[in-house]
Amino acid sequence: MSASLEKGIHALKEVIDAPIASYFESCVHCGLCAEACLFYTETGDPKYTPIHKLEPLRRVYEQEYTLLGRLKKVVGLSKLVTDAELDQWQELVYDSCTMCGRCSLVCPVGNDIVYMVRKFREGMAVSGHVPDGIRSATKRTVELGGPMGLKWPAVANVLKHVQENTGLTVPVDQEGAEYLVLLSSMEIVNYPEYIEAIAKPRSSRRRASVSPSRPTPTRRPTPASRSAVPTWPR
């Protein structure tokens, strides 16, 4: 077992709780969740059945937390989860789920399938079985501060253009500001007009501070969060 797989299986063990155990025990393979899943209804391919997307997690649950499963594992009757298998499941658990939660709303035994997908992704991330785009965006967020790898000079450049376009000063790192604007990298780079729009009414009252001179972590678009003492990142 590779180190990353060991870590991944450990992470899967960690996320399994009483609800997940109850859900796996309740599943009767009726297939109704497939009827609620857009990936199944659009393709007709049974592999997109929501509960099937959790098969490796189910086996970890069975093998680690049930008496019969542990016995089967001891005598070598269990099919263990492998790196190759998790790799294969990447497509199902990331690319083929929008986490819309329709499956959780139709399951006749009440399984919250989307909750399990969310938890399964945690283990997949730890073992490195995530799509490349997400992996590198995560790496950039941790190392550089944002998923797009945006650094201060790029932000300063955008602000410079905003100031030229509007003729206003965009205050940065202003101490004691009443408002602190938090934007995602995407908003800064692709939609500088957001900053322009915010700068106009704010700067007239001289109490806003836009974009601190630090890399921008990902966050939900929060145009202006009120804060007496700007704390960044929260």
Add this chain to the structure above:
Amino acid sequence: MNELQFLTWTRGPGLDIAVGIFLLGVLWRLIEIYTLGRKKDLAAPRHTAGASGLHTVFRRSLPPPGMLKRSPVSYIGGYIFHIGLAIIVFLGAPHILLIKNLVGLSWPALPSQFIGLAAVVTMAAMVVMLADRINKPVKRFLSTFEDWFTWAVTFLPVLTGWMATQHLLLPYTQMLALHILSAEILLVVLPFSKLFHGFTLFGSRWYNGRVNGHKGVPV
């Protein structure tokens, strides 16, 4: 062992063993599952009223809008055989007598002709469900040995019980002994297979409803 000794065994030691495994099995599985606990949800709840879990326990018994049309066999067949099984098990005169002997409680029974009819309807629904499992790509894809096995284990007690009362194929004594044996197998298998959904579905629905209530969309 002749047929009478076989019947005596199934009604005596066989029943004790099966009921013992069933009760201990159910208790063990419930502990195994629900003592895993869960982390506290640190997100502030959007909705504080606590009935969403309980509501879901009941409401999930009905198909959500549009679903009946998408999978009519699952819903209609499912209703028929679950209700049929409940009628047979809890309202058949010999079964009520058995329960009375075991725990002392009893209640009025339905006429045996009606129970016989319920058995036929239940078996028909189960056969249709089996055909659907074979025919429908999703169900066939999801099915494992356990699905076919638990179907058989549930079907056999109904079949043998009905055949015993109709005096079909084998002498009554033999068929009755087979019926009791098949029911005992069902009791032993139930806690350790997907048939355990009969117990866990309440917990599952409750958790699901609770989470939705917490998110601010109680049902």
